[in-house]
Amino acid sequence: MLQVESVGKRYGSDDGAVVALEDVSLTVADGEFAALVGPSGCGKTTLLNLIAGLDDADQGRIVVDGETPAPEDRLTRFGYMPQQDMLFPWRTVLENVSLGLEVQGFPAREARDRAAELFPQFGLGGFEQRRPHELSGGMRQRASFLRTYLLGRPFLLLDEPFGALDAITRGQLQGWFAETWNRIGGSALLVTHDPHEAVALSDRVYVMSPRPGRITNVLDVDLPRPRTARAAETEAAHRLIDALRHETESAGASA
Amino acid sequence: MNGRPLQRELIVSVAAPVGLVLVVLLGWQAYVWLSDIRPQTLPGPIRIVRESIESAGAIWEHSLVTMSEVAAGFAISIVCALALGLLLDMSATVRRAVYPLIVASQAVPIPVVAPLMIVWFGFGVTPKIIVIGLFTFVPIVLGFAAGLAATERPTTDLMRTFGASRWQMYRYVKIPAALPDFFTGLRIAAIYAVLGAIFGELAGATDGLGIFLEQSRLSFRTDLVFGAIFVVTMMSYLLFLAVVLLERRVIPWRFQRREP
Numbered sequence: 001m002l003q004v005e006s007v008g009k010r011y012g013s014d015d016g017a018v019v020a021l022e023d024v025s026l027t028v029a030d031g032e033f034a035a036l037v038g039p040s041g042c043g044k045t046t047l048l049n050l051i052a053g054l055d056d057a058d059q060g061r062i063v064v065d066g067e068t069p070a071p072e073d074r075l076t077r078f079g080y081m082p083q084q085d086m087l088f089p090w091r092t093v094l095e096n097v098s099l100g101l102e103v104q105g106f107p108a109r110e111a112r113d114r115a116a117e118l119f120p121q122f123g124l125g126g127f128e129q130r131r132p133h134e135l136s137g138g139m140r141q142r143a144s145f146l147r148t149y150l151l152g153r154p155f156l157l158l159d160e161p162f163g164a165l166d167a168i169t170r171g172q173l174q175g176w177f178a179e180t181w182n183r184i185g186g187s188a189l190l191v192t193h194d195p196h197e198a199v200a201l202s203d204r205v206y207v208m209s210p211r212p213g214r215i216t217n218v219l220d221v222d223l224p225r226p227r228t229a230r231a232a233e234t235e236a237a238h239r240l241i242d243a244l245r246h247e248t249e250s251a252g253a254s255a
Numbered sequence: 256m257n258g259r260p261l262q263r264e265l266i267v268s269v270a271a272p273v274g275l276v277l278v279v280l281l282g283w284q285a286y287v288w289l290s291d292i293r294p295q296t297l298p299g300p301i302r303i304v305r306e307s308i309e310s311a312g313a314i315w316e317h318s319l320v321t322m323s324e325v326a327a328g329f330a331i332s333i334v335c336a337l338a339l340g341l342l343l344d345m346s347a348t349v350r351r352a353v354y355p356l357i358v359a360s361q362a363v364p365i366p367v368v369a370p371l372m373i374v375w376f377g378f379g380v381t382p383k384i385i386v387i388g389l390f391t392f393v394p395i396v397l398g399f400a401a402g403l404a405a406t407e408r409p410t411t412d413l414m415r416t417f418g419a420s421r422w423q424m425y426r427y428v429k430i431p432a433a434l435p436d437f438f439t440g441l442r443i444a445a446i447y448a449v450l451g452a453i454f455g456e457l458a459g460a461t462d463g464l465g466i467f468l469e470q471s472r473l474s475f476r477t478d479l480v481f482g483a484i485f486v487v488t489m490m491s492y493l494l495f496l497a498v499v500l501l502e503r504r505v506i507p508w509r510f511q512r513r514e515p
Contacts, residue, residue: 054412080416082409089508090431099427103417133511151417 001065002028002051002155002189008059009046019212020046024060026206026215028155028189033181035190035198035205037248043213044191045083048159051189052080064155079153083160085140087132094119094128097147104151115150122146123176138169142176149184156188162197174200175229182226195244199223200232205244209251216251219244298478307482314479317467318486324380324452324463325494328387332444336392340399340437341425357393365389365451369458383455383463390451391444398440402433435509438502445498449491464490 009021020043028034036044049055051062053074061068064077087096094112097119101111119125122142132140141161148156161177162170174197181188181201192198198205199221207217221240223231231237280300286292287299294302307314343350365386372382406429414424456465464483471479503510 049412052412052416054415075415076418078416080413082413084409086410086413088428088431089511090434090506100417103414103419103423103427131508131511133508 001030001063002187003063004047004051004060005063006060007047007050007057007062009043009050009055009057021050021057022212022214024208024213024215026218028187028204030154030187031185032204033188033190033202035192035202036208037192037195037198037205037244038208038213038251039210039248040193042208042210042251044208045159046213047208048157048189048191052078052157054080077153077155079148079151079156081145081148081156081158081161083163085132085144085164087135087140087143089132091132092129093124093132093135093143096132097124097143097150100147100151115146118146118150122180136169137165138173141165141173145177154186156186158188158190160191160193162194163192170194170197177201178227178229178231193248195241195248196232198244199237199240200227207244207247207251217247219247295475295477298481303478303481303485306476306478307485310479310482314464314467314483314486317462317464317483318490320462321449321452321456321464321487322490324383324455325387325448325490327380328384328451329391329444329448329494331384332388332391332448333395333441335388336395336399336440337437340396340403340433343396343400344403344429345421357396360389361393363389366454366458369454372455373459378459378461382458383452383460386455386458387448387451390447390454394440394443394447395437396440398443399433399437402436403429405436406432434506438498438506442495442498442502445494446491448494449487453487 004024004026007021007024008019010017010019012018024043024047026034026036036047038044046055050057050071051074053069053071056071062074064074069077087093088099091099094115098106098108098111098115101114102108106114116128119128122145124139124143124146127135127139132143135143145161162173165173178201188202190198190201195205203221203225205219205221206215207219208214209216219240223234223237223240232241284299284301287294287297287302298306339353343353368389369382369386372385376382376385403425410428410432411424414428419427452463453465453468456463457469460466464487468480468483468487471477471483
């Protein structure tokens, strides 16, 4: 269970300070998939980094499972997936995917064995010994997601995981992700600027507006689970997406 | 480049420099024959090759001395540069204190300082190693430190969420990521390493190509001076080539295409 309570963050000195976040509160229950939607520059990645413990909030509290851990203690509480795939060219795909386990202290051999087991499930079978540049953009994101998943942390923070892909690949990957999520489960907070993506994957959507970044609305997505790749193609889903699109557009315009 | 681009490119890249050298050598030899200039002033290429082969034994002996100095000096320089590069990256205080000194050290007129080294350290191998270090240390440190500093925030953020310690950050990300810049510095340093050894020897030594050069000059054996210069050049070139080959072995990923 994650509770963000009245969190604020500003950058710069007192005079020229930019308020990145103001009085942001949200809750993600265990087993819930939440999305944070807003135009670019609204502070959603800033909020995700605060939760992940990569940065310190100026105001408010971040409560994880009833505790209030310091930022450096939050670093290893969440599975964090960055926007870019961050696969290192000096490592094979398998060595990249198992890097998180290796850093956590698993012997390299064991880390690789554990990662290799999941390669077929993640559509990466046969690419273990390739270099990242030999993979398509979609495969690289799947490898990046597998690396995050392997950390074994029950709560995932996903920062626009499909943001850097072309429209067709993004659509395919969203479908794949929805079906994979049915199997692996857990809790997640997804940052995205795409209303369709938010509705297709999440149970609840928080809408953010920029300058200063704040939550302007919350929408419940009562689409049935388990979700299929085409979960967002129903009429109910389209109504939600339209409402959300309207929300985010007005949120962007008000800035 | 149309038609057969690869073949054409290969011919041009090999034939052009070889052809140019041949033309220069031919012109040089023709001038020596026609002008009747004294070989002490300017020997022709044929004489240089003939006399150098005659003295090949001596040149080889002196080359071995110079090569061992280069090997020791370059190796020590690399180790020190790697250590200092890490220190510069880890501590802002060290960086502020040492960086201006590194830059200033490049302004030191090394040929003038080299004789002082002889005064301090004698005629042994130590002053040569130091002079080679002065020539090669800075490009390696600057390259390596720049590479370490280039690791971007998102990369270190990801490693932090893995729970990476400072040492793991260097081992898994910063050092591998810095290798391309390190090798760029190393290539520049390789060009200067042999030159450093020659300067060190000229300041005072009993053996080495620098000494052979000096002795040949003083005894008006201009042909052997040219021969020795050729060997020095080849030595630098081979060291450079060795670094390039090493680079391709150590960081093959650098030479692969980034996008499929």
